[in-house]
Amino acid sequence: xxxxxxxxxxxxxxxxxxxxxxxxxxxxxxxxxxxxxxxxxxxxxxxxxxxxxxxxxxxxxxxxxxxxxxxxxxxxxxxxxxxxxxxxxxxxxxxxxxxxxxxxxxxxxxxxxxxxxxxxxxx
Numbered sequence: 001x002x003x004x005x006x007x008x009x010x011x012x013x014x015x016x017x018x019x020x021x022x023x024x025x026x027x028x029x030x031x032x033x034x035x036x037x038x039x040x041x042x043x044x045x046x047x048x049x050x051x052x053x054x055x056x057x058x059x060x061x062x063x064x065x066x067x068x069x070x071x072x073x074x075x076x077x078x079x080x081x082x083x084x085x086x087x088x089x090x091x092x093x094x095x096x097x098x099x100x101x102x103x104x105x106x107x108x109x110x111x112x113x114x115x116x117x118x119x120x121x122x123x
Contacts, residue, residue, distance in 0.1 A: 001030075001037055005046055013048055017056035025065055025076055026084050036066060036074040 003020045005013050024030040036042070039057060043050040057074050060066045067077045103113045 001042070003042075003046065005048065014052050014056040014059070017046075017053065018059055021056070021060060022065060022084070025079065026081055026088065030076045032076050032078045034076045035072075036076070038073055 001021075001024075003017055005016050007013070009016070021030065021036070030036075036057070037045065039050055039053045043053045046053070057066065057068075061068060061074070064077055064079050066074050068074050100113070108116075
């Protein structure tokens with residue numbers, strides 16, 4: 001599984017793993033029933049602690065994103081995708097609202113803000 005961790009991002013590694021796995025489930029890259037890598041194997045691939053992967057998997061299991069089968073491993077569950085998309089949209093809306101407030105405070109015009117968004121969107 002292709003997961004990228006940034007050790008200097010300030011976001012805990014287990015959280016980065018959780019976010020990326022959630023995104024893959026929501027966008028269909030990880031379909032229901034798909035087996036996730038073993039905790040040890042995944043940790044070895046990412047060159048991180050087994051405890052970190054275990055924490056990410058446990059958190060995802062608590063959220064109903066994945067489930068475990070004793071002695072077999074972890075699998076993608078059947079979460080409410082519409083709810084997860086709405087939750088993510090709400091989070092993005094909050095971030096965008098903060099950004100707009102900052103842009104207004106700096107004196108940026110709406111046109112310049114939209115131009116910047118267009119440039120960043122196309123990157």
